Amino acid sequence: MLHVSTRGEAPALGFSDALLAGLARDGGLYLPKHWPTLSPETIRGFSGMSYADVAKAVLAPLVDGDIPEADLHRMIDEAYAGFRHPATCPLVQLDDNLFVLELFHGPTLAFKDVAMQLLGRLMDYVLRTRGTRATIVGATSGDTGSAAVEAFKGLDQVDVFILYPHGRVSDVQRRQMTTVASPNVHALAIEGTFDDCQSMVKGMFNHERFRDALHLSGVNSINWARIAAQVVYYFTAAVALGAPDRRVSFSVPTGNFGDILAGWVAKRMGLPIERLMIATNANDILARTLETGSYEIKGVKPTDSPSMDIQISSNFERLLFEAYDRDAGAVRAAMAGLSQSKSFTLQDQPLARIRAEFSATAVDEAGVAAEMAESYRATGYVLDPHSAVGTSAGRALLQSRPETPVIALSTAHPAKFPEAVERATGLRPPLPPHMADLMTRDETFTVLPHDQKTVETFIRDRARAAAGVAA
Ligand SMILES: Cc1ncc(COP(=O)(O)O)c(C=O)c1O
Ligand SMILES: N[C@@H](CCOP(=O)(O)O)C(=O)O
Numbered sequence: 001m002l003h004v005s006t007r008g009e010a011p012a013l014g015f016s017d018a019l020l021a022g023l024a025r026d027g028g029l030y031l032p033k034h035w036p037t038l039s040p041e042t043i044r045g046f047s048g049m050s051y052a053d054v055a056k057a058v059l060a061p062l063v064d065g066d067i068p069e070a071d072l073h074r075m076i077d078e079a080y081a082g083f084r085h086p087a088t089c090p091l092v093q094l095d096d097n098l099f100v101l102e103l104f105h106g107p108t109l110a111f112k113d114v115a116m117q118l119l120g121r122l123m124d125y126v127l128r129t130r131g132t133r134a135t136i137v138g139a140t141s142g143d144t145g146s147a148a149v150e151a152f153k154g155l156d157q158v159d160v161f162i163l164y165p166h167g168r169v170s171d172v173q174r175r176q177m178t179t180v181a182s183p184n185v186h187a188l189a190i191e192g193t194f195d196d197c198q199s200m201v202k203g204m205f206n207h208e209r210f211r212d213a214l215h216l217s218g219v220n221s222i223n224w225a226r227i228a229a230q231v232v233y234y235f236t237a238a239v240a241l242g243a244p245d246r247r248v249s250f251s252v253p254t255g256n257f258g259d260i261l262a263g264w265v266a267k268r269m270g271l272p273i274e275r276l277m278i279a280t281n282a283n284d285i286l287a288r289t290l291e292t293g294s295y296e297i298k299g300v301k302p303t304d305s306p307s308m309d310i311q312i313s314s315n316f317e318r319l320l321f322e323a324y325d326r327d328a329g330a331v332r333a334a335m336a337g338l339s340q341s342k343s344f345t346l347q348d349q350p351l352a353r354i355r356a357e358f359s360a361t362a363v364d365e366a367g368v369a370a371e372m373a374e375s376y377r378a379t380g381y382v383l384d385p386h387s388a389v390g391t392s393a394g395r396a397l398l399q400s401r402p403e404t405p406v407i408a409l410s411t412a413h414p415a416k417f418p419e420a421v422e423r424a425t426g427l428r429p430p431l432p433p434h435m436a437d438l439m440t441r442d443e444t445f446t447v448l449p450h451d452q453k454t455v456e457t458f459i460r461d462r463a464r465a466a467a468g469v470a471a
Contacts, residue, residue: 001064003030003224006321007335008328015066016126019119019225020134022218023205028331029318030224035268036061038235040244043270047239051088052080054239055118055232058269062228067125075125079117082107084432089114089233091240091407094381098394099407101237104384108176109413109432110307111259112147115229120151122225123217127157135214135463136160137204139197141255141307142173143412145187148219153182158217159466161186161459163197166447168306172416172431172438179441186462192450193300195312198256203452210456214463221258222314230262235271237407244272249401251277251394251408253386254286255308257315259409264319264357274404277359279393281305281385284362286313291360293351295334297342303365304420305385307412312338323350361393368392372424382421382429384414 002012007028013021018030038058046054055076063072080088085105092100106113127134136158138148145162152160162177166189177187190197201218205211221227238248250273252260260276267273278286281303289295297311317331323346324330330347337344346354363371371392372383383391387410394408414421414429422428431438448455 001036001062001066002033004033005030006317006328006331008332015063015225019122019223020126020217022216022220022223023202025208027202027206027335028328029222029315031318031321032062032224035265036064037268037270039270043235043239043244046235051232051236052076054236055080055229058232058235059228062231067122071125075118075121079121082117089236091237092381094375094379094391094408095395097398097402097405098391099237099241099405100381100387100391100410101233101407102410103233104410104413106147107150107434108143108146109416109435110143110147111230111409111411112143113150114233115226116144116147116151116219118229119219119223119225120148120155124155124157133157133215133467134217135459136217136219137201137459138162138219139194139201140164140169140177141194141309142169143307144220146173146176149177149180149185149187152219153180153185155184159184159186159463161188161462163188163190163200163455165194165197166191168193168302168309170306170417172418173307175438175441175443178443178445179438181442181444184466187445188455188458189445189447190450190455191447194310195300196450198312198314200450200452200455204456204459207456210460214460220314221256227258227262227265227315230259231266231269234263234266234273238266238271238273241405241407244270247272247274247404249273249275249277249397249404249406251279251390251397251406253305253308253390253409253411254278254280255283255310255313257286257313257319259411261315261318267357275359275397275401276357277361277393277397277406279390279408280360280362281308281368281389282362282364283309283311285311286316287360287362289346290355290358293346293348295338295344295346297338303385304368304417305389307386308389319354320346320350323353359397361396363389363392369420369424372421376425376427382414382425382427383410384412384417385420386411
């Protein structure tokens with residue numbers, strides 16, 4: 001299976017090449033050339049299967065033989081063996097027809113582990129097979145970075161540079177990135193926002209000489225393999241509630257649009273999903289876009305769900321590509337508008353296509369706190385602020401469609417955001433035992449300005465030193 005760029009001007013690549021490429025060379029994002037489908041019988045058969053076995057079945061047509069089956073299966077088994085819950089991603093009932101899909105039982109307590117534990121193994125495997133090294137760059141609002149550090153620490157084939165917004169991630173998130181004493185891991189605190197970090201990472205990929213010299217690779221959800229791995233839990237959750245013989249909807253706390261895009265892919269692969277709810281915090285660009293048809297960047301507001309304090313929602317580009325019937329020219333025009341005037345307007349037909357499958361709700365800070373408080377009061381269930389955005393928007397969806405079960409994705413463990421949880425519920429969630437000493441470990445990080453050249457120079461010097469090349 002080849003993968004094509006949303007901007008139509010980069011070479012089509014197989015799975016392993018797309019995995020290493022990260023961003024396409026034309027600045028676009030890779031997607032499979034065709035969507036494989038799973039039959040209702042196959043989906044029905046997932047009932048009672050382990051998470052890892054469902055992952056093997058869902059990922060097989062996406063990887064499409066590009067990695068030998070036995071190796072892929074081994075890596076999938078290893079990736080999920082380390083999760084702290086026997087179901088890997090368990091489903092919990094919160095209310096009548098409202099369910100929570102817990103995605104935070106991996107090593108760093110956020111949903112990013114589900115994809116990153118596999119991605120780390122896949123990248124290491126492909127690099128070893130080819131006998132090459134890579135420099136991984138990633139932008140994080142807190143969770144991708146910690147999951148990547150955990151997945152890639154100590155690997156010989158890669159140096160990892162994680163850019164995070166200085167002072168805008170939680171203490172737990174920062175410490176997960178800065179206390180891993182591994183020489184191949186570098187935490188860079190950038191004086192700017194997550195969007196600044198993300199645009200610098202994309203700038204590095206678009207800087208051909210830098211990209212080629214360092215064998216740059218990416219771990220953000222611009223990397224198609226990240227999305228592919230996230231498709232799996234939509235299947236396991238929906239099947240647990242009776243799919244394919246019963247339709248379900250999903251409410252997904254959304255920032256960079258990767259997680260919810262994975263839900264859309266599951267639907268394209270044959271999972272009967274009724275609605276996909278884009279649940280945003282006060283950074284409501286996607287909710288405004290669905291309402292008005294105009295994608296307009298405004299300033300980022302810091303919230304209690306900092307991982308979703310995002311305006312430039314990378315994976316929306318993949319949805320645009322599909323909504324425009326894979327017209328790469330239309331995507332290029334929209335993205336040019338975005339970089340020139342910080343906005344673009346969707347045409348009527350693509351907008352109608354998006355509205356036919358997606359709903360959107362923005363939950364403000366008071367709404368998030370009220371949702372955490374009420375959920376705890378009524379059921380004893382402790383939500384983190386990101387997950388509360390999802391359940392709150394899920395309740396809104398249930399009001400209009402009470403008969404269809406809603407699965408809200410719980411994307412982080414409450415202990416990652418103890419202050420916000422304590423303010424709302426009075427309860428301070430403790431870190432799990434494997435992280436009990438996190439707050440007393442020594443930290444190592446470098447503060448750098450929001451300046452492309454300075455950051456590239458830092459990364460180049462460190463990566464060359466690590467590879468034993470004179471700087
Ligand atoms: C805890 C948490 N929830 C939700 C999101 C939003 O996910 P996505 O960026 O895939 O939309 C993120 C990161 O973006 C996150 O870290
Ligand atoms: N919330 C994310 C932001 C980056 O998203 P990604 O899914 O594109 O890696 C984070 O925690 O870093």
